[in-house]
Amino acid sequence: RWNQMKILIISTPRAGSSSLLKNISKIGKSKSIFEPYMSSDPLSKRTVERIPFPFTPPEKCVVKMLVNQVPKAYGTDSDFFNFIISIYKDYDKLILLNRRNLKDHFISYVNLRINNSNKTYPQLPWYIEDIESKLNNFSMDEITYWRDIIDKISSKLLVPITYYEDLYGVDRKLSLKTIKELELNINSNELNRLSHPKFKLMRNRSII
Numbered sequence: 105r106w107n108q109m110k111i112l113i114i115s116t117p118r119a120g121s122s123s124l125l126k127n128i129s130k131i132g133k134s135k136s137i138f139e140p141y142m143s144s145d146p147l148s149k150r151t152v153e154r155i156p157f158p159f160t161p162p163e164k165c166v167v168k169m170l171v172n173q174v175p176k177a178y179g180t181d182s183d184f185f186n187f188i189i190s191i192y193k194d195y196d197k198l199i200l201l202n203r204r205n206l207k208d209h210f211i212s213y214v215n216l217r218i219n220n221s222n223k224t225y226p227q228l229p230w231y232i233e234d235i236e237s238k239l240n241n242f243s244m245d246e247i248t249y250w251r252d253i254i255d256k257i258s259s260k261l262l263v264p265i266t267y268y269e270d271l272y273g274v275d276r277k278l279s280l281k282t283i284k285e286l287e288l289n290i291n292s293n294e295l296n297r298l299s300h301p302k303f304k305l306m307r308n309r310s311i312i
Contacts, residue, residue, distance in 0.1 A: 115201035
């Protein structure tokens, strides 16, 4: 039944998955499950898994996983593709998230790495100018690897990728169309309102 939908969001880091999880759960009054298998997350030192594996998703839930987050009982981060292929049928809806703009994706990723290194809260406004001098300390290959896995899952399961720029961009007609195409059976206009770019954390002082 549509009002008992189980939704799985699979995303690269910094593609708007946390906001989408929060907003869908809020509007649909669904149980929100945030990154249940963080122990394999290369961006984190946390080792406690939130949910034991195997896991049966409850009715009316939204689960978010980042690429490479694999339960220890299943395997290592390199097994993520096979892990998803083995569990995606447990859900009624699979959403794949990524970014179109590789440069912006990389900048946001670097900010996350800096936040993790400094043990600061990542969900706060930040400015591109503050980290530009540190970009050369990181490799673009780290995110292209994750992006490639999203492409691979999309090709295998024939699930289209939802792009950050379409969902959170300035073209709100495109964002509404993108949301409706997800067929989430929730208030699409409300999700579109909560996805407005005014809520973005990445800022640029030169255009304020």
